[in-house]
Amino acid sequence: MSFRLPRTATALAPASVPPSGLPGLDPDWSRIVDVVESSLADDGTAPGASHAWHLLDNGEQLAALGAEPVGTILCVHGNPTWSYLWRDLVAQATAAATTGRPAWRVIAVDQLDMGFSERTGVARPLARRVRDLDDLTRALGLTGPVVTFGHDWGGVVSLGWAVDHPEHLAGVMLLNTAIHQSDTEPIPAPLRLALARGVLGAGTVTTTAFLDTTLALGHPALPAAVKNAYRAPYRTPARRGGIGGFVADIPVDARHDSHAELDRIAESLRSLTVPALLLWGPRDPIFSDRYLDDLSDRLPHAAVHRFEGAGHLIAEDVDYAGAALGWLAESLVELSPVVELVETQTAPADVLQPLWHYLDELRDSDETALIDMAPGKGTDPRVVSWRLLSRRVREIAAGLHQIGVRRGDRVSLLVPPSADLTAVLYACIRLGAIVVVADAGLGLTGLTRAVRGARPDHVIGALPGLMAARALGWPGQRISVNRLPTASRRALGVSYALADLISLGRDEELPEPPQPDDVAAVLFTSGSTGPAKGVVYTHGQLSAVSRALHAQYGVGRGTGLVAGFAPFALLGPALGARSVTPHMDVTAPKTLTATAVAAAVAAIDATVVFLSPAALANVVATQGELTPADRAALARVTSFLSAGAPVSEPLLASAAALMPGASAHTPYGMTEGLLMTDITLDGIREAAIDDEARGPGGVCVGRPTATTRVRISALDETGTAVGELSEAPQVTGEIVVSAPHVKDHYDRLWLTDQAATRMVTPGERWHRTGDVGHLDASGRLWVEGRLPHVITTPHGVVTPVGPELAVSALAGVDRAAAVGVGPAGSQQVVIVVETVPPATRVGLAEPALAAAVRGVAGQPVAAVLVVPHLPTDIRHNSKIDRTRLAGWAHGILTGARLTQP
Numbered sequence: 001m002s003f004r005l006p007r008t009a010t011a012l013a014p015a016s017v018p019p020s021g022l023p024g025l026d027p028d029w030s031r032i033v034d035v036v037e038s039s040l041a042d043d044g045t046a047p048g049a050s051h052a053w054h055l056l057d058n059g060e061q062l063a064a065l066g067a068e069p070v071g072t073i074l075c076v077h078g079n080p081t082w083s084y085l086w087r088d089l090v091a092q093a094t095a096a097a098t099t100g101r102p103a104w105r106v107i108a109v110d111q112l113d114m115g116f117s118e119r120t121g122v123a124r125p126l127a128r129r130v131r132d133l134d135d136l137t138r139a140l141g142l143t144g145p146v147v148t149f150g151h152d153w154g155g156v157v158s159l160g161w162a163v164d165h166p167e168h169l170a171g172v173m174l175l176n177t178a179i180h181q182s183d184t185e186p187i188p189a190p191l192r193l194a195l196a197r198g199v200l201g202a203g204t205v206t207t208t209a210f211l212d213t214t215l216a217l218g219h220p221a222l223p224a225a226v227k228n229a230y231r232a233p234y235r236t237p238a239r240r241g242g243i244g245g246f247v248a249d250i251p252v253d254a255r256h257d258s259h260a261e262l263d264r265i266a267e268s269l270r271s272l273t274v275p276a277l278l279l280w281g282p283r284d285p286i287f288s289d290r291y292l293d294d295l296s297d298r299l300p301h302a303a304v305h306r307f308e309g310a311g312h313l314i315a316e317d318v319d320y321a322g323a324a325l326g327w328l329a330e331s332l333v334e335l336s337p338v339v340e341l342v343e344t345q346t347a348p349a350d351v352l353q354p355l356w357h358y359l360d361e362l363r364d365s366d367e368t369a370l371i372d373m374a375p376g377k378g379t380d381p382r383v384v385s386w387r388l389l390s391r392r393v394r395e396i397a398a399g400l401h402q403i404g405v406r407r408g409d410r411v412s413l414l415v416p417p418s419a420d421l422t423a424v425l426y427a428c429i430r431l432g433a434i435v436v437v438a439d440a441g442l443g444l445t446g447l448t449r450a451v452r453g454a455r456p457d458h459v460i461g462a463l464p465g466l467m468a469a470r471a472l473g474w475p476g477q478r479i480s481v482n483r484l485p486t487a488s489r490r491a492l493g494v495s496y497a498l499a500d501l502i503s504l505g506r507d508e509e510l511p512e513p514p515q516p517d518d519v520a521a522v523l524f525t526s527g528s529t530g531p532a533k534g535v536v537y538t539h540g541q542l543s544a545v546s547r548a549l550h551a552q553y554g555v556g557r558g559t560g561l562v563a564g565f566a567p568f569a570l571l572g573p574a575l576g577a578r579s580v581t582p583h584m585d586v587t588a589p590k591t592l593t594a595t596a597v598a599a600a601v602a603a604i605d606a607t608v609v610f611l612s613p614a615a616l617a618n619v620v621a622t623q624g625e626l627t628p629a630d631r632a633a634l635a636r637v638t639s640f641l642s643a644g645a646p647v648s649e650p651l652l653a654s655a656a657a658l659m660p661g662a663s664a665h666t667p668y669g670m671t672e673g674l675l676m677t678d679i680t681l682d683g684i685r686e687a688a689i690d691d692e693a694r695g696p697g698g699v700c701v702g703r704p705t706a707t708t709r710v711r712i713s714a715l716d717e718t719g720t721a722v723g724e725l726s727e728a729p730q731v732t733g734e735i736v737v738s739a740p741h742v743k744d745h746y747d748r749l750w751l752t753d754q755a756a757t758r759m760v761t762p763g764e765r766w767h768r769t770g771d772v773g774h775l776d777a778s779g780r781l782w783v784e785g786r787l788p789h790v791i792t793t794p795h796g797v798v799t800p801v802g803p804e805l806a807v808s809a810l811a812g813v814d815r816a817a818a819v820g821v822g823p824a825g826s827q828q829v830v831i832v833v834e835t836v837p838p839a840t841r842v843g844l845a846e847p848a849l850a851a852a853v854r855g856v857a858g859q860p861v862a863a864v865l866v867v868p869h870l871p872t873d874i875r876h877n878s879k880i881d882r883t884r885l886a887g888w889a890h891g892i893l894t895g896a897r898l899t900q901p
Helices: 059-065 083-098 126-140 153-164 189-195 200-206 209-215 224-234 241-248 259-271 289-298 320-333 357-361 386-402 419-431 440-454 463-472 486-492 498-505 539-553 566-575 594-604 613-621 628-635 649-658 681-688 750-756 801-808 847-857 882-893
Strands: 030-036 050-057 071-076 104-109 146-150 169-174 276-280 303-306 368-372 382-385 410-414 434-437 458-461 477-480 494-497 519-524 534-538 560-563 578-581 608-611 639-642 663-665 668-670 673-678 699-704 709-714 733-738 767-775 781-786 791-793 796-798 813-821 828-835 861-866
Touching: 030 126, 050 083, 059 083, 059 104, 071 083, 071 126, 071 153, 071 320, 083 104, 083 224, 083 320, 104 126, 126 153, 126 259, 146 153, 146 320, 153 169, 153 259, 169 320, 189 200, 189 241, 200 209, 200 241, 209 224, 209 241, 259 289, 276 289, 276 320, 289 303, 303 320, 303 750, 320 750, 357 386, 357 566, 368 386, 368 419, 368 566, 368 594, 382 386, 386 419, 386 498, 410 419, 410 440, 410 463, 419 434, 419 566, 434 440, 440 463, 440 519, 440 534, 458 463, 463 477, 463 486, 477 486, 477 498, 486 494, 494 498, 519 539, 534 539, 539 566, 539 673, 560 566, 560 594, 566 578, 578 594, 594 608, 594 613, 594 628, 608 613, 613 649, 639 649, 649 663, 649 681, 663 681, 681 699, 709 767, 750 767, 781 801, 791 813, 791 828, 801 813, 801 828, 801 847, 813 847, 813 882, 828 847, 828 882, 847 861, 861 882
Parallel strands: 071 104, 071 146, 146 169, 169 276, 276 303, 368 578, 410 434, 410 458, 434 519, 458 477, 477 494, 560 578, 560 608, 608 639, 639 663, 828 861
Antiparallel strands: 030 050, 050 104, 368 382, 519 534, 668 673, 673 699, 699 781, 709 733, 733 767, 767 781, 791 796, 813 828
16 A cells, blocks of 8 residues: 655654653653664665664663663554653663662664654655664664563564564563454454545544544543643654554555565564563454454463453553563563472372263263253253263264364353253363353353453354354354254354254264363353453363362262252263252342252252352242252252352251251352362351351351362551461461362463462462461361452451451341441441341441441441442352442442442
């Protein structure tokens, strides 16, 4: 594409330093460098021409500190920004050197015709810009180690320099950018508009439209002073020619002059083996996740972190500089020796059975494998034998392979709990495809975020899931659980139905099975404490989960398992157990009734029942509907479990009365580790009368399971977990766990992974849970709340669960939440309660109730508020959203309207 700038835009202008007073920009970083331009074949460049560059450079400040740089970070901005984009990185790198940490020299350039560098008045296509950067680094005498860092089209230019200088390159870092444009997909809509005939010159040069649009992409909106700083070099059309030139140089197709250079750089990336970091804003309307997918394919070893909520101007949205410097310290500076594991972190190979073990062993058995209580057709439950389940799993796996699904492909399952879901999940597992499980309890927004972030290659769904996938543009080839009319298949973009896969795979052989270290699944958390995270498990780790359940509860061959929490139903076949999910709305566990549980128990002669706390509460509440036959079925249960949120002793006791022959358990775990500790009802009662063990308060969740280790990282006065991992009793801190069945890592959340393994022994696999608690002298774990919910008062740190339990025990109180209001370090405790009967509106508690709350809270209480309902998460319907509640309470106490939180 040719682009002729308006005459006023081609006027030459010398390089200069930015005006003083731009927020965050230290004038001492600016320097002007004259660079002799090398020639490129046929580009018309005059040999020996010199151009002046403006750049930011903290080299002199490091020299003044006597700090020897460990390397250089070479930063290249995109369009229409300038080196101002990198000011936080320059500042943080310099500040780190002043404290004795590794000193990184940061050079952030203004590309020619951009920022405060010289306006050359000639076209500078991609190959020229890569050569320009080479000219500059030669003029600076820059040698390795160099880490490149680019954003937008500066990412492409920086990578061009990187692949051309392997002798100096130590690593590459990128913010949102694109290195390849698929021939089958259009370029992003904002760029198509900017390139349109009659728009390019007017939108990029004559007016500030392109610049203004870019600056509007901040999340949250950029302060006016920062926007003005970005506009500073581009005040007139004569200074905006480079903006138009950059847009015109976008290779829209193979005919474009810069297409070959872009292809050269993109393909060269595949040979880069240096450490790489990709920091991404998923809300970018220009460089969406599909460009991240492409970069990840070319740099499969790269560390990736997606900042939910961040967009194109990710450098303004999040602390990208801290993330980058932390990664450099981890990847390039702190070269710790390999440390042998202190204790075995995986189960012995001779006891790790693959997840499909019983499907092979029982392939000729007509015994019941699972029952579908709500099969969708007819009124009777659907009974599936091991023979049928095993055959269907093999057929679907072979059929998936026939249509191109391969080991390592990601398959998103948008199928409600059912026999179909079980068969599809185990087919993917056997094939070696990675199952992506994000349940409908996340809500449409959360589910969309999860599916897009997990980048599935294929989607298998029931009709509601397929409709959402089509409407919301979820990625992946689409496969329907049921056969659809031709028009519906076409409208939803469905390629196959399960019946097609079964037919295709009926006589086909399966490929070699996956290995224990291969990734098996990405399971999404509930999203109750922030955006749902994808938790990655290997085959070996999932096998260790099933082994832990067998070892702790005896769930295995011959067990009848009722799972009111879908993940445990899916583990049934791996354990050799008969399994059933009761008839319920999986998006609302609190809708589960006692009669539905009794029906499920009777259907498979269940001995083990697993229910979430919210489901358990409604089962107890609806027990009056039970018939004598229902009660007789429940009496045959030998164990029941409830976990996912704290379970009170009265609730557990009421459930135990419904299942009088059962041992009542409440295990502690999370998506990252499904079974960490366990306690029985008798154990809870024993702990309740042990005042010395209770210590700082909380809920006792028992002792670690056989293969689990639990440690505590003590809190400081700011509520931060800074203590070394310890088993010392009565010390409140973050709960840290280790077990063979702890997750492998988080998906595309490098920073979250680092936080979850902070301060652990090198070579060991631990998980920082984000929960706060303490160990007692008997080795029992007490959970006191979540780390983000710790209240920092002038009198010290307060954890919420202790006061909440004390208040909830009062007559007339159903549930309570303790939150902090005010600045950190001087927060005031506010108690918010649900009453019995429920309040009809929000308000201050009656004086008598407020006095009673203050009398038992154990802490000074600033206010007691009453609400009809406390806000809870969707999946469990029981985890109180204290963060939301704290913001709401702050508003109420500062004059906001009395609205339901």
